[in-house]
Amino acid sequence: MKKLLIILIAFLGYNCSAQTNNFSFNKDHDALLVKDLSRSAKFYSEVLGLEEIDNGGLAASIRWFQLKDSVQIHLIESEETPATHKGVHMSLNTSELDKFMKFLQAQNIAFENWSGESNTTNTRPDGVKQIYLQDPDGYWIEINDNIL
Template sequence: MEITDLHHLALPCSDLERSRRFYREILGLTEIPRPALPVAGAWFRVGVSKELHLVVGDAQATFRASKGMDTNDIHFALRVASYRQALEALKAQGYREDTGPDDPMGIRTSMRIGYPQIYILDLDRNVIEINAARAD
C-alpha cells in the first residue's frame, strides 16, 4: 500500500450550526458542498486540497466532554502563514493567553519542537494546533 496524502479529518460535533460558525468565523475555513449522507454534518476546505468533515455525533460518538486542554491528546494541526497574525486574530475573537487548562477560550503557546504553536479548543473541546514555519 502506498499512501500518497492525507485526504480529510472527521470530527464529531454536538451542535452542527454552532460548529459551522466556529470553523467559518474563528478559523476562517470555507464550507464546501457535501453529498447527501444519512447523518448530518458539514465539510470544509483546508488549504488547497485537504478537508475537515464535521459529523453530528450521537451517544456513541467520541467526545472529549469536559476534558481540559492537553496538547498531547488527539489533535489536528493547521499551518498558517503568520504566527503573529493568527494569535492576534484569535485574541480578537475573545481567546486569552495564560489561562487554566479548563478555560474553553484559553490559548496555550509552545516552541518546544522548533516552530511556534498555538493550541485552542473548539466548541466540542477538540484540540486544535495552529502553527507556523517560524515566529514573526
C-alpha cells in the same frame, strides 16, 4: 521442519516488502463528531476561515469544510463525542501565526501553549512556534508556523 522454514521465509518476505512499500499517502479528511453542527460550523468557518463545500449529497447533519490544500474536515452532528486530550489533536500551519493570535485575542477566544500558559506560544525543539485552542466540542487544534 521444512513447513516451518517455508512459513518463516514467507513471513519474513512479507514483513520486508511491507516495510519497503511506498503507497504515497496524502491526507484526505478528518471527521469530527459534534453536538451542535451550526455552532461548530461557525467556528470552522469564522475562526479558522475554512471554506464550506458541498457534502456530496449526504444528510444535512454532515457539513464539510476544506483547507487551502484541499484537505477536508467533516463535521458530523451526534449526541456522542469522544473525550478530548491535548496530545490528540489536529494541526494546522500558517505563516501568519502572530496575526492569528491577535485575531483570537480580539475575538476573546482562548488559546495557550503546550504547557497551558494562556495567550502565548512555545517553540518546539525544531524551532516551530505553536499554540493550542479548542473548538466548541473541546477538540484540540494546534496552530503553528511550520511553513515549508
